[in-house]
Amino acid sequence: MADNNNNNQDLNNLNMQNQDQQQPNDPQPRKKRGLTLTKVAVTAAVAGLLGGGVAYGGLNYLSNSGLNDTAVPAGTNKTGNTKTSNVTVNVNSQSTKAFNSVKGAMVSVINLQKQSSNNTLGELFGQSSSSSSSKSSLEEASEGSGVVYKKDGNTAYIVTNNHVVSGSSALRVVTSSGKQLQAKLVGKDSVTDLAVLKVNGSSLKTVASFGNSDKIKVGETALAIGSPLGSQYATSLTEGIISAKKRTIETTNSAGTQTGNATVIQTDAAINPGNSGGALINVGGQVIGITSSKIASDTEGTSVEGMGFAIPSNEVVNIINQLVKKGKVVRPALGITYVDLANVSDSQQKSILKLPSSVTNGVVVMGASSGSPAKKAGLAKYDVITELGGHKISTQSTLRDILYKYKLNDTVSMTYYHNGKKKTTSVKLTETSSQLKSTTSATSES
Numbered sequence: 001m002a003d004n005n006n007n008n009q010d011l012n013n014l015n016m017q018n019q020d021q022q023q024p025n026d027p028q029p030r031k032k033r034g035l036t037l038t039k040v041a042v043t044a045a046v047a048g049l050l051g052g053g054v055a056y057g058g059l060n061y062l063s064n065s066g067l068n069d070t071a072v073p074a075g076t077n078k079t080g081n082t083k084t085s086n087v088t089v090n091v092n093s094q095s096t097k098a099f100n101s102v103k104g105a106m107v108s109v110i111n112l113q114k115q116s117s118n119n120t121l122g123e124l125f126g127q128s129s130s131s132s133s134s135k136s137s138l139e140e141a142s143e144g145s146g147v148v149y150k151k152d153g154n155t156a157y158i159v160t161n162n163h164v165v166s167g168s169s170a171l172r173v174v175t176s177s178g179k180q181l182q183a184k185l186v187g188k189d190s191v192t193d194l195a196v197l198k199v200n201g202s203s204l205k206t207v208a209s210f211g212n213s214d215k216i217k218v219g220e221t222a223l224a225i226g227s228p229l230g231s232q233y234a235t236s237l238t239e240g241i242i243s244a245k246k247r248t249i250e251t252t253n254s255a256g257t258q259t260g261n262a263t264v265i266q267t268d269a270a271i272n273p274g275n276s277g278g279a280l281i282n283v284g285g286q287v288i289g290i291t292s293s294k295i296a297s298d299t300e301g302t303s304v305e306g307m308g309f310a311i312p313s314n315e316v317v318n319i320i321n322q323l324v325k326k327g328k329v330v331r332p333a334l335g336i337t338y339v340d341l342a343n344v345s346d347s348q349q350k351s352i353l354k355l356p357s358s359v360t361n362g363v364v365v366m367g368a369s370s371g372s373p374a375k376k377a378g379l380a381k382y383d384v385i386t387e388l389g390g391h392k393i394s395t396q397s398t399l400r401d402i403l404y405k406y407k408l409n410d411t412v413s414m415t416y417y418h419n420g421k422k423k424t425t426s427v428k429l430t431e432t433s434s435q436l437k438s439t440t441s442a443t444s445e446s
Contacts, residue, residue, distance in 0.1 A: 094283040101285035104206025105148040108174040108231035109160050113141040145226035145278030156201025160277030162188045165195045174231045187323030196323045211286030213312035224269040226278025240269030264309040265289045271308030280310040288313045332408050332429030335372020338363040354420030361394045362386040377427045387415035
């Protein structure tokens with residue numbers, strides 16, 4: 001791979017168009033504009049009451065002569081026999097049925113981490129600090145959600161987010177019935193933000209099933225189940241719709257550094273801290289995604305509502321099967337760093353990349369590591385990859401999405417442009433993503 005300085009210089013030379021992108025984050029405090037809306041609502045209500053008062057006053061004046069006819073009766077209701085009646089509407093809706101079929105498979109996941117507690121009081125009285133006066137204890141660091149998706153004998157498997165279990169010294173699961181279980185980490189994957197846990201599931205009777213996320217439609221009902229703000233609000237249900245089937249968002253690590261992009265389901269069902277790792281289901285009760293993040297505000301601080309994201313179930317199934325079998329995910333890699341063609345100005349596409357105007361989608365190679373599949377296939381800096389394995393790279397289907405459809409040691413065809421000329425070659429995917437070196441955050445790696 002080219003080193004970081006070269007990549008930074010290359011990016012400057014390309015004169016990339018800087019575009020502000022929204023990034024998933026935690027909910028932000030309400031802005032003052034919310035108070036303004038409240039004032040408008042209150043003002044409207046007061047205006048309505050004043051209007052009613054004026055109308056009532058007019059009626060009162062016109063009927064003043066008949067006041068004795070409308071006197072309050074002297075009788076009293078001593079028995080106090082007012083009762084409630086049965087609900088007459090049909091509450092057994094599709095959403096209710098779907099929730100009831102899945103809620104038993106929902107759990108809260110508690111991340112326990114070691115906390116050091118020193119004998120501060122002893123030090124105040126001259127006692128020296130030593131290992132005997134300092135000990136480590138496990139404390140709850142954070143909470144998330146999880147879904148029981150498989151049972152093998154008394155062993156139950158739970159899918160959650162990688163960031164829910166990250167940094168844990170131990171893990172605990174709280175079932176929908178309130179029972180606490182010790183959990184063991186089976187495997188985790190930071191790229192897709194997924195993890196699998198296992199527990200003694202002898203008391204767990206409900207197992208969730210996955211639906212085909214490729215078959216969902218924009219506008220269909222989506223239900224999110226999880227533990228917003230922790231297990232105190234376990235199995236909370238929110239309802240919305242599918243806002244987008246494939247939305248590409250930037251992903252970041254705990255330090256806030258961009259690690260790549262993820263293709264996710266967008267929904268306006270309320271997603272809050274603690275919902276991470278929970279289920280996004282359809283009205284048939286099938287899990288179509290694992291909720292993972294939301295956008296609370298854009299880069300300028302503008303508050304955002306109704307923009308939550310879930311990892312598509314088809315990707316979830318693929319990843320968790322590998323985690324159960326191997327404890328990790330092994331992916332093929334090209335061994336390149338790249339930027340999206342959409343981030344390069346039209347003038348630079350013509351002057352530097354020398355691309356024909358018909359080429360509108362692809363990725364620009366910024367560097368290829370020595371001995372990598374891409375290097376062996378002859379790819380060089382500023383080459384533009386447009387197809388892999390016959391699949392075109394587009395806004396809906398990224399290079400990483402296509403690449404991860406293949407296995408290690410697969411040989412695939414590649415179409416790319418070199419100095420404006422279209423070329424085709426074959427690439428043997430002998431390198432894994434774990435072998436890639438870290439690069440600048442302005443570029444992605446595959």
